[in-house]
Amino acid sequence: xxxxxxxxxxxxxxxxxxxxxxxxxxxxxxxxxxxxxxxxxxxxxxxxxxxxxxxxxxxxxxxxxxxxxxxxxxxxxxxxxxxxxxxxxxxxxxxxxxxxxxxxxxxxxxxxxxxxxxxxxxxxxxxxxxxxxxxxxxxxxxxxxxxxxxxxxxxxxxxxxxxxxxxxxxxxxxxxxxxxxxxxxxxxxxxxxxxxxxxxxxxxxxxxxxxxxxxxxxxxxxxxxxxxxxxxxxxxxxxxxxxxxxxxxxxxxxxxxxxxxxxxxxxxxxxxxxxxxxxxxxxxxxxxxxxxxxxxxxxxxxxxxxxxxxxxxxxxxxx
Amino acid sequence: xxxxxxxxxxxxxxxxxxxxxxxxxxxxxxxxxxxxxxxxxxxxxxxxxxxxxxxxxxxxxxxxxxxxxxxxxxxxxxxxxxxxxxxxxxxxxxxxxxxxxxxxxxxxxxxxxxxxxxxxxxxxxxxxxxxxxxxxxxxxxxxxxxxxxxxxxxxxxxxxxxxxxxxxxxxxxxxxxxxxxxxxxxxxxxxxxxxxxxxxxxxxxxxxxxxxxxxxxxxxxxxxxxxxxxxxxxxxxxxxxxxxxxxxxxxxxxxxxxxxxxxxxxxxxxxxxxxxxxxxxxxxxxxxxxxxxxxxxxxxxxxxxxxxxxx
Numbered sequence: 060x061x062x063x064x065x066x067x068x069x070x071x072x073x074x075x076x077x078x079x080x081x082x083x084x085x086x087x088x089x090x091x092x093x094x095x096x097x098x099x100x101x102x103x104x105x106x107x108x109x110x111x112x113x114x115x116x117x118x119x120x121x122x123x124x125x126x127x128x129x130x131x132x133x134x135x136x137x138x139x140x141x142x143x144x145x146x147x148x149x150x151x152x153x154x155x156x157x158x159x160x161x162x163x164x165x166x167x168x169x170x171x172x173x174x175x176x177x178x179x180x181x182x183x184x185x186x187x188x189x190x191x192x193x194x195x196x197x198x199x200x201x202x203x204x205x206x207x208x209x210x211x212x213x214x215x216x217x218x219x220x221x222x223x224x225x226x227x228x229x230x231x232x233x234x235x236x237x238x239x240x241x242x243x244x245x246x247x248x249x250x251x252x253x254x255x256x257x258x259x260x261x262x263x264x265x266x267x268x269x270x271x272x273x274x275x276x277x278x279x280x281x282x283x284x285x286x287x288x289x290x291x292x293x294x295x296x297x298x299x300x301x302x303x304x305x306x307x308x309x310x311x312x313x314x315x316x317x318x319x320x321x322x323x324x325x326x327x328x329x330x331x332x333x334x335x336x337x338x339x340x341x342x343x344x345x346x347x348x349x350x351x352x353x354x355x356x357x358x359x360x361x362x363x364x365x366x367x368x369x370x371x372x373x374x375x376x377x378x
Numbered sequence: 379x380x381x382x383x384x385x386x387x388x389x390x391x392x393x394x395x396x397x398x399x400x401x402x403x404x405x406x407x408x409x410x411x412x413x414x415x416x417x418x419x420x421x422x423x424x425x426x427x428x429x430x431x432x433x434x435x436x437x438x439x440x441x442x443x444x445x446x447x448x449x450x451x452x453x454x455x456x457x458x459x460x461x462x463x464x465x466x467x468x469x470x471x472x473x474x475x476x477x478x479x480x481x482x483x484x485x486x487x488x489x490x491x492x493x494x495x496x497x498x499x500x501x502x503x504x505x506x507x508x509x510x511x512x513x514x515x516x517x518x519x520x521x522x523x524x525x526x527x528x529x530x531x532x533x534x535x536x537x538x539x540x541x542x543x544x545x546x547x548x549x550x551x552x553x554x555x556x557x558x559x560x561x562x563x564x565x566x567x568x569x570x571x572x573x574x575x576x577x578x579x580x581x582x583x584x585x586x587x588x589x590x591x592x593x594x595x596x597x598x599x600x601x602x603x604x605x606x607x608x609x610x611x612x613x614x615x616x617x618x619x620x621x622x623x624x625x626x627x628x629x630x631x632x633x634x635x636x637x638x639x640x641x642x643x644x645x646x647x648x649x650x651x652x653x654x655x656x657x658x659x660x661x662x663x664x665x666x667x668x669x670x671x672x673x674x675x676x677x678x679x680x681x682x683x684x685x686x687x688x689x
Contacts, residue, residue: 092592096501099493099596103563104509106490110528110560111516117527128530177421180414193675194422197429200671200678201664202621202639208646208660209428212435218653220431223449253428258682265683314520317623321643333522340526340628350526358523365518369511 118358122351141352152353155330158244162331163312165245170252171308174259179289181260182267196261198254207321210250211237240328247318247329255311259304266300267293302371309364313357332357429664436460436657443654459658467645467659468634473666476637478551479626480619483558487615488608490559491566496596498567499574500582510571517564525628528557532629549631557625562618566611569684573607574600607684613674614681617667638663 088096125137145152177195181188198206213220214236221236222228236246270293278288294301316333319325325334332353339350435448442453463469494513498506532547539545547553577600585595601608626640633644642663649655671678 088592095592096497099592100497100509103490103494103513103567106556106560107513107516107563110556111519111524111564112512114524114527114531115516115519117531118524121527128533131534177418180418183414185414185418191418191422194425196675196679197668197671198425200617200621200667202623204623204639204642205621205660205663208642208656209432211646212432212653212657212660213428215653218443218448220427220449223447228447228449253425257425261679261682310518310520314522316520316522320623320627321646333520336522336525337628340529347526347530354523354526357520361518361520361523365515368518369515372514373507373511 115358118351118354120351121347122355124348124351126347128347137348141348144349145352145356149335149349151330151335155332155335158329158331159312159315161244162248162251162315163309165248166252166255166308166312170248170255171259171304173252174256175263175304177256177260178263178267182264192260192264196257199257199261201254203251203254203315203317204321206250206254207247207318210246210253211322214246237322238327243322243328247322251315251318255308259307262300262304262307263297266297269300270296302368306364306368310361313361313364332360432657432660432664435654436661438654440652440654448653459654460662463645463649463655463658463662466655467648467662468641469638469659469662471634472636472638472641475551475635475641476620476639479554479558479622479637480616482552483555483562483619484612484615486555486559487562487566488612491563492570492601492604492608493596494563494567495570495574496600499571500579500595500600510568513564514568515564517561517568521561521624525624529628544631548629549635551630551635553629554622554625554637557629558619558622561625562615566615569611570604570607573604573684577603606680610677610681610684612681613670613677617670617678620667 121134122141123137123139124134125140126134177191181191185191201209212218216222216233216235216238217228219228219236222233225234227233234242237243274292274296275288278292283291314333315331316325316337319329319331319334320337323329325331325338335353336350336357339346339353435443436459437455437457438453439456439458443450446452494509497503498510529548532553535547537545537547542550544550547556581599581603582595585599590598620637621639622637623639623642626636627643630636630640633641636644642659645659646656649659
């Protein structure tokens with residue numbers, strides 16, 4: 060799956076039900092129970108370790124090595140050569156960074172606020188709110204790969220709906236929205252927003268329901284209008300949701316992959332960091348070290364939102 | 379969250395008063411509601427266009443769209459594109475692969491994640507919080523970060539022929555199951571541990587006094603009480619795994635072993651010059667998710683927002 064997902068805010072209320080002291084200590088368990096519990100912990104932990112943590116560490120290790128991906132004995136240390144290539148020679152690296160930044164900016168400025176706006180409007184007493192929600196949320200069910208195909212039918216220069224609507228169909232001005240490298244990033248982002256906004260809407264609808272109604276009441280009694288009430292009272296009261304939305308938006312723009320890979324394998328204006336990693340893996344000549352260096356760059360950037368999220372979630376909870 | 383629930387119930391009559399007051403003030407101001415409806419309706423129409431356009435295109439024979447153009451209402455409608463896409467595209471095979479990947483992944487993920495969540499949330503031991511943090515972090519990583527070593531690892535594993543016709547873990551559906559399971563366990567453990575923490579510890583204490591072992595507490599007491607969360611997460615995970623594009627792309631080399639979401643790529647190549655077929659193929663691929671969505675929408679949304687208003 061490509062949908063980045065984070066359980067919504069356990070930051071606020073989740074604590075305090077069972078203070079750790081009241082949870083069972085292992086000492087009180089019989090030997091048999093201890094073994095059962097040990098197995099229950101060991102199996103998932105082993106799966107995580109072997110298939111997630113160790114490969115992540117191996118990416119870091121391989122980024123300092125030279126390897127063609129054949130025999131393990133051929134792995135040789137290579138110092139910082141791979142990184143030198145990534146930062147100084149790779150023609151795709153800086154464009155990819157720029158595209159990832161554009162991806163984040165577009166989602167942060169358009170996709171996420173649009174989702175928030177839809178949520179706020181639908182949180183009012185609106186007739187047919189369920190129908191609207193169902194419609195806006197529908198694209199969230201679709202894979203980004205499929206979304207790429209569906210929008211291809213809109214964006215195609217010969218047969219696409221958009222060029223018909225713009226009146227450029229069949230003329231020399233017809234735009235190949237996914238093929239033209241000066242617009243295809245934005246075209247892909249519109250398609251991605253189609254999905255992203257509904258996702259954000261649902262999370263904010265849940266967040267808005269969690270806001271104490273008496274806050275709004277007090278605010279409107281104090282003479283605040285709807286806008287003031289929202290920006291000064293309701294929005295700050297949703298702080299836990301806001302943090303999660305920020306993290307989701309950042310992580311989603313770092314994980315972006317499927318849609319550009321379906322469109323043109325992430326080339327010609329659609330280079331992203333995630334695509335560069337894969338290009339060095341599935342390409343004919345496997346240059347594992349360079350692919351891993353790209354992976355490490357992606358890892359380091361990803362750790363920023365991840366650490367922020369984890370420290371917020373677990374520090375307020377477990378103390 | 380008993381306290382939250384009780385305040386919510388207590389606030390309900392007040393809510394109604396507030397809503398009445400709000401709607402009165404709105405109708406007094408008159409013009410405040412219809413722009414909202416207008417905006418929402420325009421947005422809803424825009425939101426529906428991509429899917430409706432795909433459905434519309436898929437229902438028109440190629441001969442008609444060639445003659446009148448795609449942006450036209452002339453010609454007739456039939457299911458010919460669906461029949462052709464279905465027979466030509468190998469959908470049965472792809473759907474079969476999707477099922478063979480999705481069902482084991484979801485079952486294994488929920489099983490392992492619930493075990494871990496149980497151990498983390500119901501017992502206190504030295505590394506439980508550390509492990510939970512590591513589990514959660516693992517799920518947040520972009521999968522590309524660990525794709526290369528995982529691919530190389532699977533390539534290095536030597537398997538006998540009866541386990542793998544490729545001799546390694548590559549090109550096997552169960553490898554996709556393994557990768558997906560590992561990637562999803564973190565998220566599910568996190569959500570389930572939050573849910574299980576809210577179950578009163580006295581239940582476990584009482585069971586222990588009655589002589590129930592750890593397994594009985596897990597399977598007989600905690601798991602039945604966790605059913606709502608498992609149902610919501612299960613729905614969510616079915617959609618996530620069905621929609622996974624990345625792991626089969628990396629781990630599967632034979633086209634006929636791909637699940638439908640990844641096979642879309644091939645369809646695009648096959649149907650390139652025929653948009654009607656491509657549209658039909660896209661709609662066929664959408665149908666299973668749409669059915670699940672319309673049938674289990676509440677479960678799905680509950681899964682996404684679990685933890686926000688639990689209790």
